[in-house]
Amino acid sequence: MAMDRVVEYIDAHQDESVEQLLELLRIPSISAQPDRSGDVADAAAWVSQRLGEAGLTTEVLPTAGHPIVFADSGPRDDGPTVLVYGHYDVQPIGDPDKWVTPAFEPAVRDGAIFARGAADDKGQMFTHIRAAHAWHAVAGGLPVRVKFLIEGEEETGSPNVEPFVRAHRERLACDCVVISDTAKLDPETPAITYGTKGLVYKEVKVFGPAKDLHSGSFGGSVANPATILTGLVAALKDEHDRILLPGFYDDVKAITDTERDAMGGSGFDEAAFIEQLGAPCAFGEAGYTVLERRWTRPTLDVNGLYGGYMGEGAATVIPASAGVKLSMRLVLDQDPERISRAFDDFLRARCPDTVRMEIETHGSAGAYVAPLDSEAMRAASRALASGFGREPARVREGGTLPILPLFKRELGAESVMMGFCRSDCNLHSPNEFFHLSDFHAGTRSAAHFLGNMSNHSR
């Protein structure tokens, strides 16, 4: 049977898969940093080449930002069409000194590949390319029609995907979308994520004097933009971690007792989880467990803070400006546009006229919850069970995939998220990793998924 031979092929070519992934991980495709745009383009070209080698017709399509790689195995008479979505861009690396081995010099140790993007999303995305490659090598083609949309701006909020999808609705037409950009439940258990949060990402800059001033000579003369900024940020939440933007919770559905019971019974070990994060204790909106907050409650977090003298030691300046980057994670039915306006209005009403304020929106996307009873969902469950040898868990996730509500709206397609990596894989942190065993099991699962989709259609 073709499926068995495809899996044999995948297992026999593990070294080749790993070598190729290491190549991709060496490209520092940080989408947030303008001086990396050449590297981002290199990563796109690399992905396109691998898709071509898997027998697909591929294109690297320009956008107003970084390019999108599109590939298509071509029309056929039978069966559904699967769209694989992923991204080849990565997060910035943060403090390079915190990496055991350099972020863009992937190193294999303790059975895992350490590199920025190892899991998010280069490694996980690449499983689907290797699965297609195996089908192509063994069976001369894919068991269903498969399209790939691999973008390069996911880590900056996917600003150009929406116009792209709108402009290419027919080309992207599909019956379901499959994505691997989420995590397993625990080291042994793969997971299908059926819900993600929305995102509104803001940067607020406060400007005071025309230049940094000596805080001794000029203290008491003008408002300090950094002081004003701390007051604005502090006003966003109360001490019980409730977000104070007017109307913020208006469209948030209360958790039902059934959901609450399901999450309570999920076996999630809150104490062990917090200990693993290294924080003194759990903290969040009063009245909810950690899992309830992560899966079903909107949140607001400061992501970055800057202003004045940030070097070692002391410098006595009144900063000319100060800024904060912060983001809100939204749940189903919260409208990102409305939340965005509420945020701006709240700060504008509070910012004193002793300073000047600018607000920039870096990203805005809605939440998504997938139906649990679809063909694709069943095909994914069986594929993960085959690939990992263990039934997958069904989970929700606090992260954001802006593409999900977009695909639903523009293509009428629901998405299935198969998670292969560990939940503690240092996503967005130093020393990001992806276990080799998970990479290979993920590749097998991706191959099974295509096979299962083909069987479903018969």
Place this chain on the structure above:
Amino acid sequence: MAMDRVVEYIDAHQDESVEQLLELLRIPSISAQPDRSGDVADAAAWVSQRLGEAGLTTEVLPTAGHPIVFADSGPRDDGPTVLVYGHYDVQPIGDPDKWVTPAFEPAVRDGAIFARGAADDKGQMFTHIRAAHAWHAVAGGLPVRVKFLIEGEEETGSPNVEPFVRAHRERLACDCVVISDTAKLDPETPAITYGTKGLVYKEVKVFGPAKDLHSGSFGGSVANPATILTGLVAALKDEHDRILLPGFYDDVKAITDTERDAMGGSGFDEAAFIEQLGAPCAFGEAGYTVLERRWTRPTLDVNGLYGGYMGEGAATVIPASAGVKLSMRLVLDQDPERISRAFDDFLRARCPDTVRMEIETHGSAGAYVAPLDSEAMRAASRALASGFGREPARVREGGTLPILPLFKRELGAESVMMGFCRSDCNLHSPNEFFHLSDFHAGTRSAAHFLGNMSNHSR
């Protein structure tokens, strides 16, 4: 008369003075930055060499930090002993892109030298060395005994001067201290500063999770250290800019009507001053004018703010830590130790146990007000009138010279501060400058001061 010939010598050797100052300004002696310690040592050696050329016995003495340059013209039977204090270290340069010409490549334009340290304090300090040099060249020696104490840690709060002065009380013995590290009143009028503020400089770091976390996956799990930090900073002041530390104002004397009238009648143009700073409007403690706040009221300013992702664009992290650098400027009778404790206690009581907090003190010093009727004050007034051709103003200053209360306590000596540079000379900011005409007039004034001190003693 010797005095006339000294002034002639100074004016005839202006080019040599400028060339030498440019040499000193090329040394990037930033005391706050550990990787600049070699440069700081170079600046000390350079200063020592120039003092030797002025006929003084000089030494570069080590401290626990950067070295102190000490020089002495030697004992004599008559006249008072003058101690010249200054510093050869400089502030960090901030954003290099904001400098029209590089901070450590001094450039002369529009009649001024542009470089970090041009005014604060290399340029102003060097006037006294050139004045001594001129006396030495013309008269074969100085008219009174002169000692120099030129330190290299003033910009980091002079942490090692106090033990140095205590250990060398007899060596430093003097009748008065003269310092040029303050500004003129306006472009035409030199100034004697008779009061400075104290300083308590703190750095507060808040620690949360062991590493930066994905704000989507982990939002709602743990407290965000940057959010907590903004709340702590915002709690330090009310909306009228009153500092909320318990007991903070206990030892602050009310301004008398006489003082208020004097400051009101000083001709200070508040609107022009604020316009020059480029801020939307004046702001500070309610109930006081800008000049009252700057000269007589304690202040608190955030000097730096940092945490999480500070690069371009967006990154969705919960930062592992965040920090703030901030300083309080104190007035006479406020005890820096007591204020320091009040600050720490206030934050410790407010910091939730969801995070860990560290408080570091970078500097602590008292305020100082000099007597207006001393011999040295009269000698300085006449010297400035001679050097600049205009009677000096008497002003107070919001900056801190930690050395002043120290000299009074340990050496029993009062200080006189002669200000040569412009008040808008971009002290601690990009494009710091010192007018050549002020440099030369300052050098003449420094020479006159020594001559006047000699006459006083006869």
